[in-house]
Amino acid sequence: MRLVRVQVPEFRALKDVDITFEPNFYPQVFPLGSLNGGGKSTLLQLIFVLLHCTADEERHPFIANMLDKAIIPEGQTSNILAKFELLEGDKKIELEFTLCNDGYLRELDIDPIFNKEMVSFGIFARQAWLIKSLGKSEEELWEEFYHSIPNESGGDSHPDSEISIGQMESEFEYTIKEREYFQPLIKNIKKSLIAKNQFCITSFYSKQALGLICNFSGSKKDIKEILTSVSKRIFLSAPSTQIYLFLNQNDKQQLFKRKINPIISYRNENYEQAIEKSKGILPNFLTYDVFATDTLVHLIETARNQDFKTLVDTGTNGLTYQKTIEELNALTRDKTVLPLLDDKAAIIGVVFKTPEGTDIYPEDLSHGELKRLSLYVWLKLLIPQDENIILMDEIENGLHLDWQYTIVRDLLDWGKTNQYILATHSYELCTALTPAHVKEIELKPIAQ
Ligand SMILES: Nc1ncnc2c1ncn2[C@@H]1O[C@H](COP(=O)(O)OP(=O)(O)OP(=O)(O)O)[C@@H](O)[C@H]1O
Ligand SMILES: [Mg+2]
Incomplete structure (x- = not known):
């Protein structure tokens, strides 16, 4: 598989990114340059998360973490995050990932028996809980609900996330109603999306309920197969001191904390532990160390x-x-x-x-x-000898200039069928390739 083109209109430090990795170039090794803070690591991680995590529900929390700061501009109901052109043999695959809010779903052709208020990405985010809730009594559910939400009456919660008992009761009442209609509604939403060749990947809360939608051409069966096949072929490697945007906020902050806090059992104790844990769920992720x-x-x-x-x-x-x-x-x-x-x-x-x-x-x-x-x-x-897309960040760190130059040949010797995209500051590495292989990310203009 080859990544042929990636476009990112706007995401964190990235603006109007449009990079082509020519499939007819030899070797398939593309250095990716920019100034510090230009967005190389952000781009590699966005590509990895969107292509490796979408096919597997267990990996969806990494998408939510990655998109934590993504925004939908005022007055819009959706925002394109990234477009990809891939090649699998001769087959061209085009995927477009869009972040949407509830307004987007409410513009769909949904059966009018569901009033607009009910139509929300929140229902997808709560779906697993709602399915489990079907066999339980209201009393049992209230017990579970009460203990699962951080609240003012105690528990291991952040003060900002505390909610009052009154709020909990009204949320519970809403959830009970939702339990009655969520299944036909979800079916209806999915059907309306599929009619537009769109597939709801995941949904999450970030100030509001949001959903990630993938636009594709082909059938629903095709899209599942395509996402699964792409997810197996995309790999990321980077230094262990890199900030991984796909970790949760608490885990990222661990890198900047002195280890004097008492250990809180359900959280990772340090950054390395969080990275190790994530590797258990993201088999295609490696740190160099x-x-x-x-x-x-x-x-x-x-x-x-x-x-x-x-x-x-x-x-x-x-x-x-x-x-x-x-x-x-x-x-x-x-x-x-x-x-x-x-x-x-x-x-x-x-x-x-x-x-x-x-x-x-x-x-x-x-x-x-x-x-x-x-x-x-x-x-x-450790990785299959196949046509993989390998994203590597800071590859030259720790290597002498001679080895920075020879790393291009090394990568080809060790995995000759792969495509390599290398975020780098190394001039030596770039001189091992033609100038046309080297891709640049332009700095985002400073907002006036
Ligand atoms: N929400 C945001 N909006 C805009 N810019 C952001 C946002 N969050 C982080 N940034 C900026 O993104 C940049 C981080 O980008 P990234 O780590 O991808 O750069 P890089 O090209 O890999 O840099 P380096 O070569 O130093 O590793 C930082 O300058 C940071 O200030
Ligand atoms: Mg970087």
């Missing part, structure tokens, strides 16, 4: 097994092990890689030998060496 030694062991084992298979099949030894070791040797400046074997020749670890013969373990390697190694392991082993 670490790799597990056992993945290296696995890589060498796989190469050895491959050679053994070649021997069984053809009677001659394969060369995969030798090639893998050569690639690993080239990752550090001067060290050679040796597998550690137990007495039954099982691989139990990996050691790097200096030219003087000193044993170096992964934990002794330099920052730049580790970064290169972690990228190698990721591209070579």
Whole structure:
């Protein structure tokens, strides 16, 4: 899959972004430049979140976090967030993501038995709770409702989010009514959207109820398949100290807090923990910092097994092990890689030998060496060898100018079928490509 064009009319620091990544260019490596604060990281994360998270409900909270500050201008009911042109083989895929408010839904052709007030994205956001509520009595629901909302009578709540018992009672009354009509209404809204080739991805609250809608061409079945297939092919890697806009506000703020606060059980204790947790739900997200030694062991084992298979099949030894070791040797400046074997020749670890013969373990390697190694392991082993779209932020950090230049060739060696979009400040990296490969984000004009 290839990302051919991305357009972002306005989102945070981005304004009138329209970038084409020419599918006929070789190599498919595109540096993305701007001044500091120009919006490179914002753009990569917006692309990743919209393309990786839409297909899977479990990932939808990341969309809500990402769009937390997105706005719909006064007097409008919708705002285009981003348009994508993708290529899957020869098939062109066009997706347009629009943020909408309740006004947008109320302009649809909805059955008049539902009065306008009922028609809201809020009903989608509460849908899971409403479905569960169907088998419960009003008393049971009130108990649940009372304990689930932060309120003035206690609980672990932020003072700004407290609501009074009176407000809770009226919200509860509304919810009970909603329970009676939400299913046919949702069906009706979805039908009206599909008639316009629109698909409601998710809804959330950000001062008001908002919904993310995807415009597409083709059938409803097509759009689900397309979003699922795109979500598998898009990857993001970035430093662990990067601000990830798709984390929730509390988790982002952890990066700026001294660790003296008492631990609040339901929250992540620190930023790293929040990032680690998000990786559990976002399988295509990587931070550069670490790799597990056992993945290296696995890589060498796989190469050895491959050679053994070649021997069984053809009677001659394969060369995969030798090639893998050569690639690993080239990752550090001067060290050679040796597998550690137990007495039954099982691989139990990996050691790097200096030219003087000193044993170096992964934990002794330099920052730049580790970064290169972690990228190698990721591209070579952890992601499918396929036509992926790989978004990489601050790729040159920690690398000497020579390695900044060679990283382009490295990426192609380690995952040659991928497309790479690299947010960077590195002149050396750009000189490894033609000037036409280098894409620029213009600074957003300062509002008068
Ligand atoms: N809601 C907002 N509206 C407009 N601009 C915003 C908003 N929130 C953050 N910004 C600006 O967006 C910029 C952050 O952009 P981003 O991190 O994407 O830049 P970058 O190009 O990656 O920079 P660097 O090269 O320093 O990493 C900051 O300058 C910040 O002030
Ligand atoms: Mg950045």
